[in-house]
Amino acid sequence: MIAVEKVNIWGRVTKCAHRCRYCLQGGQSQPLLSWGAYAETVEKYVRWGNENSMSVGFELASNYDLTLEQYKWYLDMSALAGKLSDSLLMGGMRMRTEEEMRIWLAERKELGLKKVIFSMGGTEPHHDAMNRRKGDFQYLLGAQKAAFSLGLDVEQRIFITKENMDSMDGLCCVLDDIGKPFRRSIYPLHFRGYAMDMEDARLDENDIKNIPESVMQYMMPDLLLSERQWAVQLCESSEQNPEKIGFFLYMDGKNTEKLLSGSCNEIIERAGKEVAEEYAKLPSIAELCRRYADTSCRRIHEGKSKVYALWFERYISDPSNGITPQKASVLHSIYPAEKSVIHKI
Numbered sequence: 654m655i656a657v658e659k660v661n662i663w664g665r666v667t668k669c670a671h672r673c674r675y676c677l678q679g680g681q682s683q684p685l686l687s688w689g690a691y692a693e694t695v696e697k698y699v700r701w702g703n704e705n706s707m708s709v710g711f712e713l714a715s716n717y718d719l720t721l722e723q724y725k726w727y728l729d730m731s732a733l734a735g736k737l738s739d740s741l742l743m744g745g746m747r748m749r750t751e752e753e754m755r756i757w758l759a760e761r762k763e764l765g766l767k768k769v770i771f772s773m774g775g776t777e778p779h780h781d782a783m784n785r786r787k788g789d790f791q792y793l794l795g796a797q798k799a800a801f802s803l804g805l806d807v808e809q810r811i812f813i814t815k816e817n818m819d820s821m822d823g824l825c826c827v828l829d830d831i832g833k834p835f836r837r838s839i840y841p842l843h844f845r846g847y848a849m850d851m852e853d854a855r856l857d858e859n860d861i862k863n864i865p866e867s868v869m870q871y872m873m874p875d876l877l878l879s880e881r882q883w884a885v886q887l888c889e890s891s892e893q894n895p896e897k898i899g900f901f902l903y904m905d906g907k908n909t910e911k912l913l914s915g916s917c918n919e920i921i922e923r924a925g926k927e928v929a930e931e932y933a934k935l936p937s938i939a940e941l942c943r944r945y946a947d948t949s950c951r952r953i954h955e956g957k958s959k960v961y962a963l964w965f966e967r968y969i970s971d972p973s974n975g976i977t978p979q980k981a982s983v984l985h986s987i988y989p990a991e992k993s994v995i996h997k998i
């Protein structure tokens with residue numbers, strides 16, 4: 654029995670200062686919303702969720718380059734939504750000097766910020782080319798130094814491809830010199846957004862064998878299987894699609910008034926029904942595997958959810974499935990919500 658357990662309001666109020674080649678959001682196609690309309694909508698739905706035992710959360714597209722006032726709102730609203738909010742993703746922010754960043758972070762630390770998360774794409778030339786912003790690598794080093802100097806936890810998430818794999822060891826040395834991170838992870842690109850156009854740069858079985866231990870220690874070797882290796886594991890899997898799901902309710906600029914003036918109950922119920930109907934038709938992972946896996950492909954995907962994303966995209970674009978763009982956008986808004994959901998009152 655499919656149950657919609659979570660709704661996430663998604664809107665874009667800050668402009669991303671990057672143009673990453675691998676942009677997981679597939680570019681910044683969502684319109685820039687006014688802060689007032691976004692904040693009012695989120696608050697209305699989070700409060701409604703609390704009163705109706707439905708977990709309603711919210712996410713900001715692009716980045717968290719918020720003013721201090723907006724950040725305070727973000728913390729208060731996160732608390733109301735039962736969302737942990739002591740960390741910040743630092744991608745897509747406008748460049749600041751190390752000193753400016755120290756001040757920016759210190760102000761937020763005072764309000765409760767504990768951890769900052771940085772994404773990187775190799776050493777300087779690789780990273781700047783990947784993020785399409787000259788000087789970004791040096792800016793990120795300065796930002797991380799500022800975070801270390803304030804005693805914040807620093808998490809480093811690093812994408813590895815065929816293009817930058819030889820620079821990974823060097824990158825780790827440069828990063829080691831500026832401080833000890835709370836966590837460092839190195840992983841292949843997700844199969845999402847613009848990264849779907851970068852398959853030629855995806856690591857393959859051979860590349861994995863050549864990654865030195867000094868780099869592999871930050872990777873998850875057990876999960877680094879090629880598409881053909883995943884296919885062997887998953888084609889006979891008895892695993893069914895999760896029954897508890899969540900979905901993103903996108904604020905697209907055109908629906909703001911409707912979301913604000915309409916009844917939360919009706920809007921969520923209607924959207925949830927549509928989501929559940931489309932989701933019910935989605936084949937299991939074994940069926941997707943049998944129909945769409947390329948059993949000769951040696952490209953690596955980290956974990957089954959990543960290779961699932963690849964087969965899912967093939968399913969969506971297979972004309973015999975009759976997935977219209979509207980149905981595709983509904984399916985793309987769904988995610989499993991297996992973790993226990995906190996109902997607040």
Ligand code: SF4
Pocket residue numbers: 669670671672673675676677678679680715716744745746
């Ligand atoms: S920072 Fe994030 S949203 Fe901005 S371009 Fe890069 S991946 Fe896309």
